[in-house]
Amino acid sequence: DADICIVGGGISGASTAFFLTNYTTSLAGAQLRVFERRHKVGGRLGTVTLAGDSFEAGGSIIHPRNLHARRFTDLLGLAAKAGGDDDDWLGIWDGKSFIFQTLRPPPTGSSWWRRKLHSLVNSLLLLRRYGMSLLKMDKFVQEMLQRFMLFYNGLESRPVFDTVEEMLQWTGLYGLTRRTLEEELLDAGLNTQTIAELVTVITRINYGQSTHISGLAGAVSLAGSESGLWAVEGGNWQLAAGLLKTSNATLHLQEGIDSITDAGDYYVLRSNTGSEYNCTVTVVATPLDEVNITFSPPISIPLRKMQHTHATFVRGLLNPVYFGLNSASNIPELIGTLELPDIPFSCISVLKRYSEDDMAYKMFSRAKLDDGLLDQIFSKRKETIRINWAAYPHYQAPEEFAPIVLDGKQLYYVNTFESAASAIETGAVAAENVARLIISRRSLPQRGVEPDAPHIKPFAEQEEEGSQRRHVDL
Numbered sequence: 001d002a003d004i005c006i007v008g009g010g011i012s013g014a015s016t017a018f019f020l021t022n023y024t025t026s027l028a029g030a031q032l033r034v035f036e037r038r039h040k041v042g043g044r045l046g047t048v049t050l051a052g053d054s055f056e057a058g059g060s061i062i063h064p065r066n067l068h069a070r071r072f073t074d075l076l077g078l079a080a081k082a083g084g085d086d087d088d089w090l091g092i093w094d095g096k097s098f099i100f101q102t103l104r105p106p107p108t109g110s111s112w113w114r115r116k117l118h119s120l121v122n123s124l125l126l127l128r129r130y131g132m133s134l135l136k137m138d139k140f141v142q143e144m145l146q147r148f149m150l151f152y153n154g155l156e157s158r159p160v161f162d163t164v165e166e167m168l169q170w171t172g173l174y175g176l177t178r179r180t181l182e183e184e185l186l187d188a189g190l191n192t193q194t195i196a197e198l199v200t201v202i203t204r205i206n207y208g209q210s211t212h213i214s215g216l217a218g219a220v221s222l223a224g225s226e227s228g229l230w231a232v233e234g235g236n237w238q239l240a241a242g243l244l245k246t247s248n249a250t251l252h253l254q255e256g257i258d259s260i261t262d263a264g265d266y267y268v269l270r271s272n273t274g275s276e277y278n279c280t281v282t283v284v285a286t287p288l289d290e291v292n293i294t295f296s297p298p299i300s301i302p303l304r305k306m307q308h309t310h311a312t313f314v315r316g317l318l319n320p321v322y323f324g325l326n327s328a329s330n331i332p333e334l335i336g337t338l339e340l341p342d343i344p345f346s347c348i349s350v351l352k353r354y355s356e357d358d359m360a361y362k363m364f365s366r367a368k369l370d371d372g373l374l375d376q377i378f379s380k381r382k383e384t385i386r387i388n389w390a391a392y393p394h395y396q397a398p399e400e401f402a403p404i405v406l407d408g409k410q411l412y413y414v415n416t417f418e419s420a421a422s423a424i425e426t427g428a429v430a431a432e433n434v435a436r437l438i439i440s441r442r443s444l445p446q447r448g449v450e451p452d453a454p455h456i457k458p459f460a461e462q463e464e465e466g467s468q469r470r471h472v473d474l
């Protein structure tokens with residue numbers, strides 16, 4: 001036996017399998033095995049079916065400059081769709097009233113100029129409230145993105161990294177993980193009102209946390225509020241499924257790994273089905289913080305807490321009385337919230353509008369929303385689905401990173417990178433580096449060609465004209 005074993009069938013495990021098979025001409029006779037404890041792949045990418053319609057339940061939006069995801073989508077022949085509306089009707093809720101709102105969208109089928117005008121007025125409204133801080137925030141995000149783009153440099157000009165710290169230092173992003181987002185933004189010249197309102201709304205939507213998250217996670221979260229966001233038609237989980245398929249990996253579904261034992265030249269992986277696998281290389285592609293894998297000898301990694309996000313999907317209608325309004329039609333389609341103890345949810349968004357009094361909503365909260373509370377927030381509730389995600393790390397600057405090579409030998413950990421920022425793309429970036437590290441440390445033959453340059457095309461024009469569908473996934 002000379003297997004290369006990957007624990008976890010999410011985007012990180014699937015990307016590792018993909019890059020391994022793409023960057024080598026041969027795995028030296030090794031069989032590539034991927035273990036997934038659940039009955040399906042995708043992990044934190046998955047859809048939920050609410051009253052017959054399917055919606056993203058976990059990782060839902062992808063940034064236009066996330067080039068691995070773009071390339072995977074093209075390569076797998078998947079279709080992309082707009083992942084959000086650039087002109088969401090946003091309302092910022094302080095628990096008593098909406099302290100700020102953008103304009104409600106123009107009626108469907110409105111002319112091009114009317115939509116442009118609407119968008120312009122919204123920009124002016126934001127500018128009036130937040131002033132130059134908006135531009136400073138944009139500059140902060142663009143600088144981060146520019147540095148992040150270095151991870152797409154050609155393989156000859158980009159080192160293989162042994163640690164996350166090196167990866168981040170090489171791109172100039174490490175400093176952002178040492179301080180909080182708030183500290184970084186104050187230094188960048190943002191005013192406190194913008195941080196307390198707009199920035200807070202975004203970090204609560206994207207990471208369920210306050211502006212005290214570390215700067216890099218914060219910058220990634222702010223990038224998630226930019227325009228041009230997209231998603232894979234039919235569900236982002238297909239990226240993981242497709243990559244696993246093209247890698248020809250042997251997929252062990254519903255087979256969780258319980259223990260990983262160092263046996264000298266290889267590891268013995270014992271699964272919950274009682275089977276054992278001898279693996280010369282083992283890649284852990286799941287956060288180790290809440291999974292119960294026994295390592296012999298034990299490994300030591302910094303303690304990290306996962307932030308739980310409760311995603312609640314409701315088909316029904318929001319209750320205007322809860323929001324101090326006289327009609328549900330006056331409730332914004334994307335409700336963001338301030339960091340105040342009495343507000344029980346981070347955000348609520350309309351996923352789809354069936355009629356004036358029948359909608360599909362997605363809510364994120366830090367704790368479970370019980371029926372009593374939902375009955376106050378909603379006047380009608382036909383169907384409710386709840387998912388409790390161990391969603392992403394609870395960010396706390398300065399971040400500490402677990403090693404990529406957990407034991408100094410052939411035991412690798414992709415999800416240590418999540419302490420920098422958790423996203424579909426960061427999973428792929430971390431996986432690519434792990435694949436390269438394995439190839440170089442195992443002296444596997446490298447494929448002499450650069451991967452195809454990712455092909456970028458705009459998604460905005462693919463949006464259905466005049467569609468009733470309002471997909472404001474977060």
Ligand SMILES: Cc1cc2nc3c(=O)[nH]c(=O)nc-3n(C[C@H](O)[C@H](O)[C@H](O)COP(=O)(O)OP(=O)(O)OC[C@H]3O[C@@H](n4cnc5c(N)ncnc54)[C@H](O)[C@@H]3O)c2cc1C
Nearest residue numbers: 008010011012037043044058059060061256257391423424
């Ligand atoms: C609610 C929510 C919203 C999000 N929004 C976005 C977004 O809009 N955009 C974005 O880019 N990212 C978003 N993210 C983050 C993104 O989804 C994750 O960063 C990414 O999907 C993580 O992928 P992964 O493969 O590293 O981990 P996972 O997806 O968690 O995959 C790990 C896999 O390992 C399996 N596993 C665990 N233990 C074992 C074991 N012992 N044996 C075998 N298998 C095991 C798990 O079942 C799982 O399938 C969001 C996440 C959540 C939860």
